[in-house]
Amino acid sequence: MGSLFALTESMRTLGLLFTLLVVTPQAATDQKPSVPEGTIITSAQVTGFDIDRLSPGLREAIRNLAGTPLKKEQLDELAARLEAERPRYVAAVRTVMEPGGEARVFFVMGRQQDSERDDNVNKRYIVERADITGVPDAELTEALREDLKAVVGKRLDSGEADKLQESIERDLPRYDVSRRIEKGSEVGRIKLLYEARKKEPPPWLRFEPLRSNLLYHSEQGWGGFWDVNVGDRTIRFVPMFALANSEDSIEETSSVGLRFETRKLGTRRLGASFEWSWFDQDWRTQTLGALPLHSEIPVPYDTRTTVTPLLKFAITPDLSVAAGVSISELKALAPATESQMANAAVASIEFDHEWKEKSDATHRAVAGFGVRGGSRSLESDLAYTRYLGQGTYRFDLGRHHVQATGMAGGITGHAPLFERFALGDSLTLRGWDKYEITPVGGNRMIYSSLEYRYTGVSLFLDVGSVWDANTEKHVRVSTGFGFHGGPAFLTVGFPLNTDNLTAIVALGLRIPGVGARW
Amino acid sequence: MVGPRRVAAVLLTVLVLAAVPSSAQTLTVDTAGDAVRIRAQGFSFLTGDPLARLKDGRSVRVELAAMVLPAPGRSVVAATRRIFALSYDLWEERFAVTTVEKRSQSVSHLALAAAEAWCVDQVAIPVNALGGLGRDLPFWVRLEYRVLDTDPPADSKDSSYSLQGLIDALSRRRKTDSSTHALEAGPFSLPARRSSRLR
Numbered sequence: 201m202g203s204l205f206a207l208t209e210s211m212r213t214l215g216l217l218f219t220l221l222v223v224t225p226q227a228a229t230d231q232k233p234s235v236p237e238g239t240i241i242t243s244a245q246v247t248g249f250d251i252d253r254l255s256p257g258l259r260e261a262i263r264n265l266a267g268t269p270l271k272k273e274q275l276d277e278l279a280a281r282l283e284a285e286r287p288r289y290v291a292a293v294r295t296v297m298e299p300g301g302e303a304r305v306f307f308v309m310g311r312q313q314d315s316e317r318d319d320n321v322n323k324r325y326i327v328e329r330a331d332i333t334g335v336p337d338a339e340l341t342e343a344l345r346e347d348l349k350a351v352v353g354k355r356l357d358s359g360e361a362d363k364l365q366e367s368i369e370r371d372l373p374r375y376d377v378s379r380r381i382e383k384g385s386e387v388g389r390i391k392l393l394y395e396a397r398k399k400e401p402p403p404w405l406r407f408e409p410l411r412s413n414l415l416y417h418s419e420q421g422w423g424g425f426w427d428v429n430v431g432d433r434t435i436r437f438v439p440m441f442a443l444a445n446s447e448d449s450i451e452e453t454s455s456v457g458l459r460f461e462t463r464k465l466g467t468r469r470l471g472a473s474f475e476w477s478w479f480d481q482d483w484r485t486q487t488l489g490a491l492p493l494h495s496e497i498p499v500p501y502d503t504r505t506t507v508t509p510l511l512k513f514a515i516t517p518d519l520s521v522a523a524g525v526s527i528s529e530l531k532a533l534a535p536a537t538e539s540q541m542a543n544a545a546v547a548s549i550e551f552d553h554e555w556k557e558k559s560d561a562t563h564r565a566v567a568g569f570g571v572r573g574g575s576r577s578l579e580s581d582l583a584y585t586r587y588l589g590q591g592t593y594r595f596d597l598g599r600h601h602v603q604a605t606g607m608a609g610g611i612t613g614h615a616p617l618f619e620r621f622a623l624g625d626s627l628t629l630r631g632w633d634k635y636e637i638t639p640v641g642g643n644r645m646i647y648s649s650l651e652y653r654y655t656g657v658s659l660f661l662d663v664g665s666v667w668d669a670n671t672e673k674h675v676r677v678s679t680g681f682g683f684h685g686g687p688a689f690l691t692v693g694f695p696l697n698t699d700n701l702t703a704i705v706a707l708g709l710r711i712p713g714v715g716a717r718w
Numbered sequence: 719m720v721g722p723r724r725v726a727a728v729l730l731t732v733l734v735l736a737a738v739p740s741s742a743q744t745l746t747v748d749t750a751g752d753a754v755r756i757r758a759q760g761f762s763f764l765t766g767d768p769l770a771r772l773k774d775g776r777s778v779r780v781e782l783a784a785m786v787l788p789a790p791g792r793s794v795v796a797a798t799r800r801i802f803a804l805s806y807d808l809w810e811e812r813f814a815v816t817t818v819e820k821r822s823q824s825v826s827h828l829a830l831a832a833a834e835a836w837c838v839d840q841v842a843i844p845v846n847a848l849g850g851l852g853r854d855l856p857f858w859v860r861l862e863y864r865v866l867d868t869d870p871p872a873d874s875k876d877s878s879y880s881l882q883g884l885i886d887a888l889s890r891r892r893k894t895d896s897s898t899h900a901l902e903a904g905p906f907s908l909p910a911r912r913s914s915r916l917r
Contacts, residue, residue, distance in 0.1 A: 284801055285866050287779055287818055319803035320777040321814035321826060358777065381775025383808050390775065390808060 235295040238269045239303040248309040266598025328389040334396040404514035405463035405471040415708035419633035435462040450641040453479040471512040479504040486639035501530035518553040542616040543580035544572040567591040584613030601653040611643035621645035626706035631678025631693030642666035658682040745903035753842035763863040772806040779866035784841040787858040796847035858904030
């Protein structure tokens, strides 16, 4: 009897799988009898089930199939993991040969119809009531009410209860729905209760990106920056520490700081941030040596204290503007010399949009333009205006990643050293050393970069120039390769238009964000 | 008069006694027939969210795996892996377990600890799969469980690293499912028909 049951069960599963394979969106005729082992997989997808509802580990395993040779055993193992994780579904593997000789993999999932597989011991109890709470009556459709009524008076069927939950979730997309069963009014009876909770709408404003890193640059040495996120999805505090940090600027600083951010001030369109930082400068000898030749550049300073309050406003979820002031006190290097103030009004506009294609390809475009204006009216000793525009486009498909970056900026007036542009570190113009090419930075900058990454290996081409308005522009080009694994990276860059072909190595950890939620 | 030292000693003893039973997890192995059976005293996988889900009348799937290793951290020599569907009878206030496979086995009317023990008892490893281990060489046992049917956390799309994520990334454990938990013990040997115990 047991074996007969097992046979019936097997036949049902086979039947369901056959149905799934026949009714897949792709025409069955485009599938050759079999895709040979070892064929490179271009993409792997799950159909019939939302991949985002799978565990992160399984999602990653499926997505990581792209770019690897096809192994039937591995695909079967993943299908088994899908079934184990979603036991009310059966999973089948479908491979499709592409004209270019590569393969696409589909994990086709379908819900089992067999109610006998209900393993909930409460299936023997009668549902005396089925309710949904947390939703105004007006939002419940007549069909949903009918579906709720339909399960009353019958024994609990977990499959039906799941289906009902899915149709509630479909009808009420702005709610999170959970389900529980309670004892009924008498023994043997139960209540089936669905609880709907309104989803919190996604925030429109983004927090400042976190950029903790520990870096080694073969020409610039070691440096590190740590910022830690402490907060929730609306507000956060970010303590910051740096040691010999020289990224993005001509300064080399050790610093401490604290930033407070909120991305909801009454409305999700309005946010604010307040940042305080104290920097202890350790100027490079190249910088100090070159400064006497540039009398138009304000003098270097010993320490810098900067306070930046900002208000932010989201025009759309992708487009936001920010405005505020940046107040900096620059303590002079020479004793008994008065400190200088570098106070500026700041304003910026940012665009950040990500979109997905059906093929699982992801695109992200980020662009921004910022202005900082130091003015006597803000009690600033230095009057200047600084413009910076930048944009990045990123394309991801399986293990292939392409990123194109462009930047351009200009400064007029007497800007302090921390505002001057610099290229030639572990992120920009890799292969060049900024302290060698522009030891005091420049007031004009243009830069572009193209990088292709396949899994953990990258190739890049960087082109850029930093110069002063009254000097000749010299465009520098570099190329190289890199290795990336999790937060760790190693890049080797070569300067191209120079007689001195010296490789520059940069390595370290770049961690997008470390934090704790409360 | 009771001196402060004595009070401190009593308090310390009470604290230690209170702490020890909750954290002690003991693995023992025993041969029954042609299989190595594992007993895992204090090994509980029905806690927190899965237990709350059960008490809400829903079923929970748990994958249990018993593995034999020649030494700690070495590759697995033999393993048995099974999936169990657990549910909680709302009226009888007892647990029921069914193995998720073609010829499923079921048991019901169990208390929580008994339901967990029954699951562990089902992941026996055939003695002949051990090869030379057990009789000639000692072996280690790893008991692993993973709660299935769990939806990913709401913020799983957040690209930032959590502290745990960072530790996982740096220790190359990133691909391990965060819901997998394990208990490992050894060395064990297999004297004929006798149990081997390690704490």
